[in-house]
Amino acid sequence: MTEIGVFIPIGSRGWLISTTSPKTMPSFELNKIVVQQAERYGLDFALSMIKLRGYNGPSEYWVHNLESFTLMAGLAAVTKKIKLFASCAMLTLPPALTARMATTIDSIAPGRIGVNMVTGWQPKEYQQMGLELTPEHFARRYDYASEYVQVMQDLWRDGVSNFKGDFFQMDDCKLSPGPAKGRIPIVGAGQSEKGMEFVAKYGDYNFVGAGGDINETQQSREMVAKVNSFADKHGRDTGAFLLLMVIADRTEQMAWDKWNLYKEGTDIEALEWQASQAGQDKVAKDGSTAANLVRAIKNPQPTGMLKLIGSYEQVAAMLDEIAATPGLKGIMLTFDDFIIGIEQFGQYIQPLMKSRNPELGKLAAE
DSSP: OEEEEEEOOOOTTTTTTSSSSOOOOOOOOHHHHHHHHHHHTTTOEEEOOSSSSSSSSSSSSTTTTTOOHHHHHHHHTTSSOOOOEEEEEEEGGGGHHHHHHHHHHHHSSSSSSEEEEEEEOHHHHHHHTTOOOHHHHHHHHHHHHHHHHHHHHHHHHHHHEEOOOOSSSSSSSSSSEEESSOOEEEOOOOSSSHHHHHHHHHHEEEEEOOOOGGGGGGHHHHHHHHHHHHHHHTTOOOOOEEEEEEEEEHHHHHHHHHHHHHHBBOOOHHHHHHHHHHHTOOTTTTTTTTHHHHHGGGGGSOOOOEEEEEEHHHHHHHHHHHHTTEEEEEEEEESSHHHHHHHHHHIIIIGGGGOOOOOHHHHOOO
């Protein structure tokens, strides 16, 4: 069965760059409701991003943000089964500290925490703290990430690291206690070839995304195939997880009315900010996160991610179609309105999905 999780609303406006979308002001209480309901409905995981500065523009997109590790520690204490992934902005934390933070959450929720590695793409996010995303950073960021992860894995596995590399030189660095299972899953969102290579070599899951709708999913299928090809190259079972947004309602028209409302409020100033920031990565290749963000201004809309828009029945059928993608291990959901969206998914959409409901799948096969 394909795993399904939720990309929780840690930043304002969620994932809609629009003045007419739900404001979605982040709070622990909001995220607790979303994750506890996700767990109640049998979702497999929840992931929180790390964003340290939002965009210019009237929508205040991502201007208001919580911190990922501390949020997930709180959520670990109020959940029982769901897997939790915290995101690490690698340039802001040494790997030994990140390893210890993850192990601390593992002591709250044994075997349920993972770490999402973030290399950074928005220069101003780091410049505000005196950190520079230089051309050298963009050129070698996955070399840095590779060393970073190796230090963490040394500590989790052995309790000590003496790693010596170009970026990190550890000197009898210790970590105790270690994680309950001796390791903590690593995830990434590698879209470029270098990013996919990094996640395939060191990660357990790669979260990828593509624009368009259910009739334009060829790109996402190709991304999943690419993730799997890199995993095969390294003899690993790195899972491809697809990121998408669900905008659903009782009828198809009601769902499209919501999307059209959000489109009317598209925050052009925020999209221009996004393009100007992403464009500072001069070595970005086609298909990379930075290149995709730059290109988004050419077809301005509230989100560039894959969108499933329709009635509950239609969205269930679209999710089943996506779940059948060869090599796909999971789906990560976002919603236009998270509290309403997680309820709609749990009560009305998931029960109709053959890929999540074994009895329905059995009847369909007969």
